[in-house]
Amino acid sequence: MTGFVLAIDQGTTSTRAILFDKDMKVAGTGQKEFTQHYPASGWVEHDPEDIWAGVLATVKAALKVAGRTASDVAAIGITNQRETVVIWDRATGKPIHNAIVWQDRRTAPLCQKLKTQGLEKKFTRKTGLLLDPYFSGTKIAWMLDKVKGARKRAGKGELLAGTIDSFLIWRLTGGKVHATDATNASRTLIYNIENNAWDDELLAILNIPAKMLPEVKDCADDYGITEKNLFGAEIRILGVAGDQHAATIGQACFEPGMMKSTYGTGCFALLNTGSDLVRSKNRLLTTIAYRLNGKTTYALEGSIFIAGAAVQWLRDGIKVIGKAEQSGKLAEEADPTQNVYLVPAFVGLGAPHWDADARGAIFGLTRNSGPAEFARAALESVAYQTRDLLDAMRKDWKGTSAKTVLRVDGGMVASDWTMQRLADILDAPVDRPTILETTALGAAWLAGSKAGVWPKAKEFARSWALERRFRPQMDTSTRSVKLAGWRDAVRRTLSAP
Numbered sequence: 001m002t003g004f005v006l007a008i009d010q011g012t013t014s015t016r017a018i019l020f021d022k023d024m025k026v027a028g029t030g031q032k033e034f035t036q037h038y039p040a041s042g043w044v045e046h047d048p049e050d051i052w053a054g055v056l057a058t059v060k061a062a063l064k065v066a067g068r069t070a071s072d073v074a075a076i077g078i079t080n081q082r083e084t085v086v087i088w089d090r091a092t093g094k095p096i097h098n099a100i101v102w103q104d105r106r107t108a109p110l111c112q113k114l115k116t117q118g119l120e121k122k123f124t125r126k127t128g129l130l131l132d133p134y135f136s137g138t139k140i141a142w143m144l145d146k147v148k149g150a151r152k153r154a155g156k157g158e159l160l161a162g163t164i165d166s167f168l169i170w171r172l173t174g175g176k177v178h179a180t181d182a183t184n185a186s187r188t189l190i191y192n193i194e195n196n197a198w199d200d201e202l203l204a205i206l207n208i209p210a211k212m213l214p215e216v217k218d219c220a221d222d223y224g225i226t227e228k229n230l231f232g233a234e235i236r237i238l239g240v241a242g243d244q245h246a247a248t249i250g251q252a253c254f255e256p257g258m259m260k261s262t263y264g265t266g267c268f269a270l271l272n273t274g275s276d277l278v279r280s281k282n283r284l285l286t287t288i289a290y291r292l293n294g295k296t297t298y299a300l301e302g303s304i305f306i307a308g309a310a311v312q313w314l315r316d317g318i319k320v321i322g323k324a325e326q327s328g329k330l331a332e333e334a335d336p337t338q339n340v341y342l343v344p345a346f347v348g349l350g351a352p353h354w355d356a357d358a359r360g361a362i363f364g365l366t367r368n369s370g371p372a373e374f375a376r377a378a379l380e381s382v383a384y385q386t387r388d389l390l391d392a393m394r395k396d397w398k399g400t401s402a403k404t405v406l407r408v409d410g411g412m413v414a415s416d417w418t419m420q421r422l423a424d425i426l427d428a429p430v431d432r433p434t435i436l437e438t439t440a441l442g443a444a445w446l447a448g449s450k451a452g453v454w455p456k457a458k459e460f461a462r463s464w465a466l467e468r469r470f471r472p473q474m475d476t477s478t479r480s481v482k483l484a485g486w487r488d489a490v491r492r493t494l495s496a497p
């Protein structure tokens with residue numbers, strides 16, 4: 001056995017396949033972006049056939065770049081954008097509708113209706129989530145309502161539903177396996193995270209037939225074997241986790257109190273709370289960090305919708321930079337006496353506010369404010385939003401101490417300026433690892449350790465290596481003034497302050 005492990009990272013804007021060698025180093029990568037569909041305001045869809053074509057192409061590309069074949073691969077680990085959901089025909093494998101993406105807000109009226117019926121507490125108690133269109137359950141219900149004959153066919157067992165991982169597993173195994181893992185299930189709003197099962201009562205409320213849903217497995221488990229004709233040899237699928245959970249694993253946050261935050265388009269911070277299912281009093285989510293050997297480890301999660309997207313706005317919206325990497329340099333030039341705040345509520349605000357109707361705002365402009373102050377405000381907004389999450393986590397769980405260290409990854413952490421400002425605003429150390437492909441690494445580790453070709457958790461955790469620690473340098477009074485300004489800006493941005 002060669003020890004090569006392949007990770008398929010199916011993200012929101014692109015699909016990546018990364019082949020790791022026996023030393024857990026990247027041997028080859030394939031990446032493909034795909035089209036985002038916006039059929040109406042607030043709606044976001046993906047064509048599952050695009051995603052499937054992207055998976056086939058990137059896996060082949062990664063093998064080719066590494067000069068390897070499918071027979072060299074010990075196992076596949078799949079990680080995916082979460083919540084995005086597909087319904088497909090059991091007989092043909094064809095989707096009955098485009099995938100509805102996690103960012104899609106079309107089920108806001110249904111969520112509101114369920115809230116008015118006083119059902120949010122029930123959903124939160126059982127799933128750890130909130131009645132927000134972000135999650136998969138109301139998206140499944142929408143498709144069953146809108147696609148002609150779908151609910152009847154689903155009831156007869158002719159249709160299957162699942163997050164992107166399960167759609168890929170179905171296709172990769174030639175329609176033999178309908179499965180998902182506990183982390184993806186925990187994002188659907190129909191999975192009971194306390195007893196680890198689809199919840200009949202919630203399914204009945206949303207009128208979703210249980211027979212369309214996948215079997216829920218451990219993250220490192222047997223997910224079947226890929227069809228030989230796809231890659232030239234059969235490969236076992238032995239690992240599955242939602243991308244933020246895979247990053248938590250890839251960052252080796254295995255101990256309670258350890259926390260990671262991924263800064264891509266949005267930002268998702270997960271705090272490992274061990275076997276404690278912590279119920280948030282501060283509008284954070286409770287989620288399954290991972291389930292291994294039948295043992296569930298929980299996490300508190302803060303989800304921020306706009307992080308790197310604020311940098312994209314600087315580049316593509318107001319065009320004050322040409323490339324994302326110029327943002328830090330420009331922010332450095334900002335006038336320290338100006339207090340300009342950007343609240344990037346471009347698609348509403350996520351945790352801990354969950355205000356779908358808030359919209360972005362900028363405060364504190366003077367006649368002298370210009371591109372540098374805008375850049376600093378955009379990068380700082382990411383630090384302030386993370387601070388809001390950390391504060392909520394500290395209030396929610398005694399295991400969060402003043403000593404909490406944040407392990408970071410994602411495209412935005414390339415910015416030294418942003419990482420330093422993050423440490424300053426958090427008043428906590430920020431650790432950037434040598435390997436930034438933590439999501440793919442986490443998925444690969446699940447599969448590689450299950451296959452017996454990669455080390456177990458303890459040894460894997462020891463291999464985590466620090467590239468740079470950013471320590472807080474800002475003095476307490478400056479931090480307090482800045483935080484007060486941010487809180488005031490958020491208060492003035494909320495739709496119902």
Ligand SMILES: Nc1ncnc2c1ncn2[C@@H]1O[C@H](COP(=O)(O)OP(=O)(O)O)[C@@H](O)[C@H]1O
Pocket residue numbers: 011012013014263264265266307308309310311312324325326327328410411412413414415418
């Ligand atoms: N040097 C940089 N400074 C600030 N932001 C950056 C930098 N490099 C990339 N980004 C931002 O990071 C994001 C891309 O990160 P990535 O992890 O690839 O995101 P995703 O997986 O969500 O597509 C983009 O929004 C981009 O603007």
Ligand SMILES: O=P(O)(O)OC[C@H](O)CO
Pocket residue numbers: 010011012013080081082083102242243244264265266
């Ligand atoms: O695909 P990403 O990296 O944008 O992550 C999306 C999250 O999983 C949504 O919950």
